[in-house]
Amino acid sequence: MDEETANKNEVFLTLFTANEAAIRAFVRRLVPTQQDTADVMQGIALVLWRKFHELDDHAGFRKWAFRVARYESLGWLRDKCRDRHVLSEDVIHLLAEESTRREAWLAAQREALDECLEKLPKQQRQLVLAAYSPEVEIQQVAQQSGRTVGAFYQWLHRTRLQLIECTRRTLQTEGPL
Template identity: 70%
Template structure:
């Protein structure tokens, strides 16, 4: 592999990994399920990789990637058009446009929440995250915590409130609303 190719691959990976959560969230808002979003994201990643050499400015990567994600989502939805859960194109266009506009705010919220989660003691953070794992049985997490199921739900509610307040304070301190 040539030096130029290596530098281009590294640049792509750096930009893609930095923006992948936002792109995935954007796609997730446009399709019915997480699995659908994962399917669309595979196509998005491939198109971004193939077309990366044609991208002009690295500082426009996110905007460019959202455009690619929008078109890949439209193509995926057209393939699934027989499914009654598919949105009409004009509705999808509206959702995609609004999603792109609010992405900066949502990204700031995600970062603030991640920071608040990191400040939790390890045991608490592990339990909170375990409660939101796919296909998790809350009874198993409650048992892991040493609490009854009702007590665990109460504890989880208090943790959600604590994380929400922390996130709001963080956003307010950063001047993001």
Template identity: 65%
Template sequence: MDQHNMEIHELFLRQFTANQAAIRAYVRRLVPTRHDAADVMQGIALVLWKKFSELAEQDDFRKWSFGVARYETLAWLRDKGRDRLILSNEVLNIVADESAKIESHLSSQREALESCLEKLPSEQRSWILVAYTPDSHIQEVAEQSGKTVSAFYQWLHRIRMRLLECTRRTLQTEGML
């Protein structure tokens, strides 16, 4: 790969990785499951890479990638619509429009929550992350933590309330609330 192509590749990777979580969250709001979102994201990544040279302004990457994500998701849903019951295109377009409108706020919330999670002591942060891992079972997590299920739920509730308050304070400080 020559120097110019490497620079383009690096620029794409920087832009894509900076926006990947937001794109995934957008797609996740439109498709039924996380696995479906992962399937759609693979297609989106390919299309974004193939068409990256068509992007006129690098500052428009986020907006452009959401447009690609919308069309790729709608195409995926159309194809899957033959297999199972899904929402009509009109409803999906409304959901896609609303999701795009609120994405910057949701992105700010995610960033604030991540910052608040980082402020937790490492052991607490680890248990929170384990508890919210897909396919985890609270009974098993409680047992591993040395707490009863009831005590673990109470602890989890207290930590969630601390994270919620921290997230609100962070967003207020940044003028997002």
């Protein structure tokens, strides 16, 4: 592999990994399940990789990736249209437009939440993150915290309220997008 190809590969990987969470969140708003999202994301990654050479302005990667994600999601949904639980194409277009329009705000919310999570004491942060880990059994996390399941849910509720308030304050401080 020559140096130019290696550099292009590195640029692609840097841009893709920096934007993957936002692309995944976008797709998740369009398809029914997390497994569907994973399936669609594989196709999106392949299309982005194969067509990366067509992108002239790397600063526009996110916008371009969202456009690809939108079309890949619509194609996936069209293939699944026999399932009566799939939304009509018009509704999907509306959702995609709204998701694209709100992405900057959602990204700011994610960043503010990350900042607020970092402000929590280490043990508290670890318990919150453990409670929201995929396939977690809340009983195990409650036991790890030294609380009953009911007491843990109450503690988690209070912690979520703290995080919501911290996120709100952080967003107000940073100003409108």
